[in-house]
Every structure is written in C-alpha cells, then in structure tokens.
Amino acid sequence: MIHKRWFQVIVAAILLSLLVLLLNKIQFFFAPILTYIGAIAVPLIGGGILFYISRPILHVLEKYRVPRVLGILMIFLLFIFVGFLITRFIAPIAQEQFTKLVDNIPAMAEMLSETVTYWQQNQDIIPSEFNNTIDNVAQNLQTYLQDAPKIIINVVSQLIGFVFALVLIPFFLFFMLKDGDKLIPFIKKFLNERSSQSFEKLARSVDYTLNAFILGQMTVSIVVGLLLLIGYMIIDLHYALTLALFAMVMNVIPFVGPFLAVIPALLVGFFQDPMLAVWVAIITIIAQQLEGNFVSPNVMGKALSIHPLTIITLILAAGSLAGFLGLLFAIPTYAVLKAIVSHFYHEWSERKEAPTPK
Numbered sequence: 001m002i003h004k005r006w007f008q009v010i011v012a013a014i015l016l017s018l019l020v021l022l023l024n025k026i027q028f029f030f031a032p033i034l035t036y037i038g039a040i041a042v043p044l045i046g047g048g049i050l051f052y053i054s055r056p057i058l059h060v061l062e063k064y065r066v067p068r069v070l071g072i073l074m075i076f077l078l079f080i081f082v083g084f085l086i087t088r089f090i091a092p093i094a095q096e097q098f099t100k101l102v103d104n105i106p107a108m109a110e111m112l113s114e115t116v117t118y119w120q121q122n123q124d125i126i127p128s129e130f131n132n133t134i135d136n137v138a139q140n141l142q143t144y145l146q147d148a149p150k151i152i153i154n155v156v157s158q159l160i161g162f163v164f165a166l167v168l169i170p171f172f173l174f175f176m177l178k179d180g181d182k183l184i185p186f187i188k189k190f191l192n193e194r195s196s197q198s199f200e201k202l203a204r205s206v207d208y209t210l211n212a213f214i215l216g217q218m219t220v221s222i223v224v225g226l227l228l229l230i231g232y233m234i235i236d237l238h239y240a241l242t243l244a245l246f247a248m249v250m251n252v253i254p255f256v257g258p259f260l261a262v263i264p265a266l267l268v269g270f271f272q273d274p275m276l277a278v279w280v281a282i283i284t285i286i287a288q289q290l291e292g293n294f295v296s297p298n299v300m301g302k303a304l305s306i307h308p309l310t311i312i313t314l315i316l317a318a319g320s321l322a323g324f325l326g327l328l329f330a331i332p333t334y335a336v337l338k339a340i341v342s343h344f345y346h347e348w349s350e351r352k353e354a355p356t357p358k
Helices: 005-025 027-063 068-121 126-161 169-188 193-234 239-252 259-273 275-299 308-353
Strands: none
Touching: 027 068, 027 169, 027 193, 068 169, 068 193, 068 239, 068 259, 169 193, 193 239, 193 259, 193 275, 239 259, 259 275
C-alpha cells in the first residue's frame, strides 16, 4: 500500500500540515531571522535590480578590456549622470504638475458630483434602488478625493523610512558586480560532482528568469511610458508628464498594471474635455498593442511562461497579503519558485528513468 500514489499523497499532506503547525508554534524562533531579513531586504532587492540592469553594461566594457573595478566605477558615474538629468530636467516639471493636480482634486470632485446629479435627474432608465447607491457614492466622493492628498502624503512619509536603507544599495551593487561571478564556483566547492552540476544548472535557470523579468519589465515600462507621454502631449492633456510617469511605474506590475495606469489619465481627460477621455483610451490601446506585439515578445520572449489567469490570481492574493510590494514581487517570486520546482522535478524524473546498475 505504501507504493500507492494516493497513500503517498495523503502522507505528504499530513506531513505538510504537521510542518505548518510546527512552524506556527515556533514563530518566536524565526522572529530575529525575519527582522534581519527585513533590515537587508531593501538594499538587497534594490542592489539586485540595479545589478541586472548594469551587468550587461559591465560585460560590454570588459569586452573592450576595461578592468572590472574601473568598469564598475564608470557604471556608478553613469547612474549619477542619469540621476542628475532626472533631477535637473524631469523632476521639477513632474513636481509642478503633481502639485497642480492635487490642488485641482476638490474642484474635480465637485464637478463629478454635479455631473452625476444632473445625469440622475434627466434619466428614467436606472431603477431607484441603484440611484440611491449612486447618491451615496456621489455624496462621499468629494470627501474621498479630498482625502487623497492626505493618503499620498502618508505614503510618501512612509517611504522616507526607506532612505536609510537606500544608502546601502550602492555598496551592495558594488560587491554584486565585483564578486557576483564567484558565488556559484564558491558554493560548488562544497558539493560533489553531480550535486555541483545540478546546483549550477539551477542557479543559471534562476538567474535567467530574474534577468528576463527585471530587464523585460523595465524596458516595457519605459517604452510604454514614452509612448503615452508622446500621445498625451499630442492631444495636449494636462499633467502629461506626471501621468506618463505614473503609468511607467504601474506597468512594472504585470497584466493589471496597464489598467491601473490609465485610470488617472481617463479622469483628467474627462474633466478637461470629455472627448479627451476617448483619446486617452485610444492612445492607451495603441501603446499596449505596440508593447504586446513588438516589445514584450522581443525583450521577454517566453522566459516566464506564466498563464494570465495565474498572474491575476497571484496578484490578487499578493496584493491582499502584502499590499503594493506584494504586487511588485509576486510574479518574479512565483517565476523563481517555478524554476526551482521545475529543476528538481526534471532531476527526479531523470533519476527515476535512469537504468538501475546491476
């Protein structure tokens, strides 16, 4: 009976339940570990993202026989130069537009409430019960939107806490670029030949997955942001740069990011001129079609191979559990876990199919 698949599944489920129960009982043991991980999470993740962005540049410099340390310093200078350009030319415009947008929120809320009231008084199609719901939303809408600046300020104040951790990112990035290639050979020294080959294959798979996701999402976000900025400027949409930057950030979130990105632009376009909302929708569709048909296939390819329904499920669950950070890291975490599980499954299959030595 112990060789039956159903029996093995039941035993595995029981053992897993016991493991979860045991971990729940000894949470105090993991508290210091989780605190330590939380302390280094921001510089480690930030340095890792910059590592995958800058590693191709370092490889190009090394092809021209530039010493690694000198190449790393050149990359740091490049980052500083890009930061200077953003601070000097982009940030002031975006800050001015964002301030005007926040100042106009109360007027926009009042205009929307008046529009809803006028529409309700001049239509007989929608049932009265639904009208009552619309009334409640309209009455509270202005309050919600007026509280939006407070919510934004609260979020910004929380982000200030990350500043101290951000200071460590350059140090993490420097040593990742300098000694990153030494990690796999170092670990392989402690493994036997078969295990070392397996570990190297797994590490390459995880590295490929992270590289495809990070570079792919960054490229897609930048391209979509530029396309939207050009489109918004053509139709003379107010706060074009701020809305395009918001869309660029939201597009980092796979699948649902583009839908979140277009909402502020649609609202601004509607209040500026209802016809502009239609143009915003058209521009967004064109940008997403160009991205989906030309950018993503060439940049990311089929590296992740994650079904859209799986993406939606992961994002909903991660968003509920971990908020915005969960939205950002749900897909790459799943992709890495998928690569690990797939690797060990193939290893297990190969060993099972291998002929038993006599």
